[in-house]
Amino acid sequence: MEPDRLKKLRDLFVVFFKASSFTFAGGLAILPLLEKDLIDDRHYMDRDEFLEYVALCQTLPGVITINCASFVGARIAGAAGAFVAAFAAVLPAYTIMLIATILLKLLPQSPVIVGVFAGVRAASAALIMASVFSLGKKQIKMVFAMVVSAAVFAAVLFFDIDALPLVLAAGLAGVIYEALKRKKA
Amino acid sequence: MMDLLWLFLSFAKISIIGFGGGYGIMSIMLTEVAKFSVTAAQFGDLIALELIVPGPIAINAATYVGFLAQGIPGSVIATLGISLPCLTLSYIVYRFIDRFRSNALLQSFLSGVKPAAVGLIAAAAIIVGRDVIGGLQIRGVAASAAIMLLVLVGSAKFKVNPILLTVLSGVAGAFFVR
Numbered sequence: 001m002e003p004d005r006l007k008k009l010r011d012l013f014v015v016f017f018k019a020s021s022f023t024f025a026g027g028l029a030i031l032p033l034l035e036k037d038l039i040d041d042r043h044y045m046d047r048d049e050f051l052e053y054v055a056l057c058q059t060l061p062g063v064i065t066i067n068c069a070s071f072v073g074a075r076i077a078g079a080a081g082a083f084v085a086a087f088a089a090v091l092p093a094y095t096i097m098l099i100a101t102i103l104l105k106l107l108p109q110s111p112v113i114v115g116v117f118a119g120v121r122a123a124s125a126a127l128i129m130a131s132v133f134s135l136g137k138k139q140i141k142m143v144f145a146m147v148v149s150a151a152v153f154a155a156v157l158f159f160d161i162d163a164l165p166l167v168l169a170a171g172l173a174g175v176i177y178e179a180l181k182r183k184k185a
Numbered sequence: 186m187m188d189l190l191w192l193f194l195s196f197a198k199i200s201i202i203g204f205g206g207g208y209g210i211m212s213i214m215l216t217e218v219a220k221f222s223v224t225a226a227q228f229g230d231l232i233a234l235e236l237i238v239p240g241p242i243a244i245n246a247a248t249y250v251g252f253l254a255q256g257i258p259g260s261v262i263a264t265l266g267i268s269l270p271c272l273t274l275s276y277i278v279y280r281f282i283d284r285f286r287s288n289a290l291l292q293s294f295l296s297g298v299k300p301a302a303v304g305l306i307a308a309a310a311i312i313v314g315r316d317v318i319g320g321l322q323i324r325g326v327a328a329s330a331a332i333m334l335l336v337l338v339g340s341a342k343f344k345v346n347p348i349l350l351t352v353l354s355g356v357a358g359a360f361f362v363r
Contacts, residue, residue: 020240030241059295060278062200062271063210065241070275079276086272093240094264097248098257100238104230112359118317119358121229122329123351125314126336128232131208132307133341145300152304156216157311163213167202167301174297175290 008077009084011042016069016088023065030065030089034072044076065089144177189262192254195220196247196266201274204295205302207235207242210267212302212309214246221254225316232313233355236348243267321362328361 019033031054038044050072057067066086073085107113140146148170155161195217203210215228235245244264251263314333318326332354339345 022239023241024236024239056278056282057275058206060271060275061203062274063203063241063243063267064206065244066268066271067275070272071279074276074279082272082276082279086268089241090244090264090268093238093244094248094260096240097234097238097245098252098260100234101249101252101260104234115359115362116355117230117358118321118325118329118362119332119354119356120233120351121226121313121317122332122358122362123336123354124229124232125310125317126333127340127347127350128208128211128306128313129310129333130337130340132303132310135205135208135306136303139299139303145296145303148297148300149304149307152301153308156305156308163216163305164198164202166305167204167298170297170301171294172297174295175293178289178293178296 005077005080008044009080011044012073012076012081012085013088015042016073016085017092020065020089021092030068034068038072038076045072049075148173188255189258192221192251192259193262193266196251196263197270200243200267200270203243204298205306207246208306208309209302210243211246212305214250215309215312218250218254221250223250223253225313227253229313229317233351236351325362328357332357332362 015034015037019030019037022033023030035047035050039047039050053068053071053075057064057071060067066089069085069089070082073081073083075081077084136149140149152166152170155166156163199210199213199217203213205212211228211232215225218228231246231249234249235242238245244267247263247267248260251260253259255262318329321329336350336354339350340347
């Protein structure tokens with residue numbers, strides 16, 4: 001492998017490893033760190049290209065950070081780049097989480113601790129719901145979107161339907177709806 | 186061995202239908218992980234842990250659930266399961282990026298999927314909340330409900346730092362939720 005390519009791979013690893021280690025609560029927070037390192041400091045790509053990848057990686061399913069690492073890594077150093085960047089992003093998250101989980105399991109179960117956890121879990125439920133409000137504001141601007149969300153919500157809660165068929169059905173509904181809209185126009 | 190295979194497939198499935206970022210993935214994970222004896226209450230612990238652990242939410246979640254299900258090998262398999270499909274898919278999309286951008290069919294498919302993700306996340310919130318309340322006495326239920334309401338308003342309306350909210354809730358829980 002040419003030295004230039006090797007350097008790029010090494011840089012990709014370092015950039016994504018560092019960025020992932022300092023990003024808390026949500027994949028999107030990693031973006032400014034990547035922007036600074038890859039574009040401003042090392043000039044590995046244009047800002048326009050980067051922004052396009054950012055939009056794209058949120059549209060695809062799966063882990064947004066990995067999608068992003070894949071695009072950026074591929075752009076800079078081909079398939080190897082995609083793999084290295086993704087691996088570097090996952091490594092710190094995996095390691096620290098594993099340690100935290102093991103420590104959590106070792107915690108004793110006194111009434112105070114049980115109370116703390118009950119409080120924390122209540123907060124967690126509320127935080128998930130809070131994210132619905134900010135996401136909803138962005139994604140749900142039309143009646144169609146509202147109907148789809150409400151239908152999926154009800155299907156999961158009251159009819160215990162699995163996510164996979166719901167997502168596919170929603171996608172299909174989107175296709176049909178857009179096609180109908182176009183026919184009318 | 187079969188258990189690990191199921192774990193991998195389960196997370197691969199989540200990776201492929203997981204729209205809506207971290208919380209979107211987690212909402213789908215909630216129903217999947219019941220198969221591995223992970224309760225909604227443990228899921229609540231996961232959300233709290235994620236606030237203090239760095240990295241992508243989905244990776245943290247896979248590591249956590251994988252470990253609870255099958256120990257360290259489980260954590261590796263689950264993390265691989267959730268990473269490999271989207272890595273592959275993204276790379277393929279990158280190679281065909283021009284065709285992907287202008288594909289109307291794909292865009293209309295996504296226009297249905299994105300609001301669906303919002304619905305899934307809302308349902309997940311209810312499920313976790315319900316499970317938390319389920320195991321408590323009356324006094325605990327009232328305290329939990331109060332915590333939930335305060336945190337919801339605090340986060341959604343006033344954008345209070347979620348870590349702060351979680352810590353305060355833990356303290357409140359120690360005193361009021363017994």
